[in-house]
Amino acid sequence: MTHRPGAARTNAYTFAPSPRASLPGMPPSPPRTDVLVVGGGPAGVALASEFARRGLRVRLVAPEEPRAFAPTYGAWLDELPGWAQACLEAVWTDVRVYMTQTPTPLLRPYALLDNAALLDALLCRAGKHLTWTVGTVRGAARAGEGWEVHGQAGERWWAAVVVDAGGHAGSLRRPRHPGGAALQTAYGVVAHFDSPPISPGSTVWMDYRAEHLPATDVRAAPTFLYAMHLGGTRYLVEETSLIARPAPSRALLRERLYARLRALGALPGEIEREEWVAFPMNAAAPLPGPWLAFGSAAGMVHPVSGFQVAGALSAAPEVADAVTGALVASGPEAAVWAGWSALWPPERRAARELALLGVDALLALPGNMLPDFFRAFFGLPASEWRAFLSHGAGAGDLARTMLRVFAAAKQGVRLPLARAALRQPGVSGRGLLAVARRSDRTGGGPNG
Ligand SMILES: Cc1cc2nc3c(=O)[nH]c(=O)nc-3n(C[C@H](O)[C@H](O)[C@H](O)COP(=O)(O)OP(=O)(O)OC[C@H]3O[C@@H](n4cnc5c(N)ncnc54)[C@H](O)[C@@H]3O)c2cc1C
Structure with a gap:
């Protein structure tokens, strides 16, 4: 039988506000919240916002002030919660994969998120119970019923529940990657093209055609094109290695991208920005622990597609419900257990x-x-x-x-x-x- 922390508790958790003053000579007590979320990526902000919507006081600690997430986030439209479908830069119905010269239509709308709109919507949904604190967490130590969380600049914050949404490497606990991390990597550009690199109006989810490369190179390091028409002469084109251990280098992927574009007769003109993608795909489900992990820190990246954002946005309400209910009914330890159980049922x-x-x-x-x-x-x-x-x-x-x-x-x-x-x-x-x-x-x- 699995031990269920806090199961026997009956006393309810009540929020204790920060003491107004400390005794003379004592360091001031750290400011208190119900939950502290480490990480200001889409997963951390989504979960923090759902806690705040349920009336919990939430502190989110991230190294930067809130600003639009940097990566290009794509998602299947039908996997995004309704409110997030208002935060899109573009939606394509012409979505294809190429394994041969004949494309396979996927007949499933694909969306590009508008990251600034997504962040705004999340913060707006959170309302006044969310405090965004700029800082970098370096550890957490037990303090009473909860945790004293320590920042790199000497800050101290107290919270009943701590969530690690610190990204692929985690902030408090490293995710496990059986056999070592296997990475998805990609090099891409958003650029203007005189000659379109893909069919205008389409998204190419995966193009594995590689007649322009020696067969031995393809066998050793298979890569595909992921591309979107962004309107007018703008396209995102990314040469992607789905999963590899060790991963191909940025230089190789860049070389591959240009070789492909040259073969297509579609070299980029003005380049708006470059994108480098590198993250592990094979994190195991985390074991239950003293803190709750969420997002890529919790191995929520899909091990075959590399997608995570839509999954985190959809899972956040369910996890927040479980944590909030258990926190109020049975206390912090039970709340972390409930959050983990909601995220990782058998x-x-x-x-x-x-x-x-x-x-x-x-x-x-x-x-x-x-x-x-x-x-x-x-x-x-x-x-x-x-x-x-x-x-x-x-x-x-x-x-x-x-x-x-x-x-x-x-x-x-x-x-x-x-x-x-x-x-x-x-x-x-x-x-x-x-x-x-x-x-x-x-x-x-x-x-x-
Ligand atoms: C370039 C790129 C493109 C991607 N494209 C897609 C896509 O199209 N669709 C998709 O679903 N997924 C995509 N992914 C995969 C994945 O969804 C993203 O990596 C996503 O950003 C993960 O979200 P997250 O919130 O878990 O972590 P992150 O976005 O990595 O956020 C983690 C946050 O934690 C902060 N942090 C870390 N340690 C600490 C600490 N000690 N103290 C305080 N803060 C800390 C970081 O600064 C950061 O703000 C992509 C990944 C990359 C790298």
Whole structure:
């Protein structure tokens, strides 16, 4: 049986405001809030805002004043909560993947977030209960029922519950990456083009065509184009390595991007900005701990797509409900446990284990076979590949899709996939079948 911290508590948590003054000679007591969130990325701000909406007093600590998130965030439109659908720079209905010269239309609208609007909306939704504090957290120590959190400049803050939303490396606890971090990397530019690099009006989600490269290079380091038409002569073009350990360098990806654009006869003119993407894809579900991790610090990055933002925006209300309810009813320790349980129910933990198996299979696949793999993947009924890429996918969804991709893939792709699966202790084709069948009988996970 798992120990459930705070389960036996019956006394309610009540917010204790900061004492007005300290005893002479004593350092002043740190200012108090119910929750302290470390990190001002989309995940941290989303969760902080949901806590504040529920009436908790929240401090968010980030090294910078609030300012629009820097990366280009894309998301499937149907995965964004309704309010966030008002924070978009663009939406495409023409969304394609290329594994051969003939594109496969994905028939699923894809959105580019307007990061300034997203941040404004989150802060506006948070209202007056959220305090944004500029600082860098360096640690937290138990103090009474909660935590005294320490800033690098000597600051001290007290909070009943501490959330680590410090990004891919975490701020208080490092995420675990089984077998070492496997990175998604990309080099891209937003630029003006005289000759369009992709079909105007479209988004190319994945273009693995590589006739312009020597086959040995593709086999060693497969990369694809991710591109969006941003209107007029503006395009985002990014040469992307889906997942690799070790990852290709920025210089190689830049070289690849220009080789591709040259082959397309579409070199960029004026460049507005460059983008460098590098983050781990294979974080394991975090174990329960004294602090709650959220966002990429909690391994919420999808291990096959690398997406996280829509998942964090959607999960934040559920987690905030769980934490707030337990905090009021049973106290801080129970609140952290409740937040972790809401984020990682057994079904989602099982799904994460399976997805990490998928990561290993992708890492084991010779690069030149990735187009065949994804041709089989996107050849599945849309409901299946969508479920696989969704943040709420259950283990049954994943197992079913993995088996169907395996069945539909060419022989050359199946062998390395099977070898990767067999290398995993406790995993077998029979095991996958059992998970898929069980979920068929029970109606599956959230997407079943
Ligand atoms: C260039 C790029 C493009 C991406 N594109 C997409 C995309 O299109 N769609 C998608 O869904 N995902 C995308 N991702 C993946 C992922 O969603 C993003 O990395 C996202 O920013 C993660 O959000 P987060 O809030 O968890 O972490 P972050 O955005 O990394 O935010 C972490 C915050 O914590 C702060 N912090 C860290 N340590 C401390 C500390 N000790 N004290 C105080 N503050 C601290 C950091 O300064 C930062 O503000 C992309 C990633 C990158 C790098």
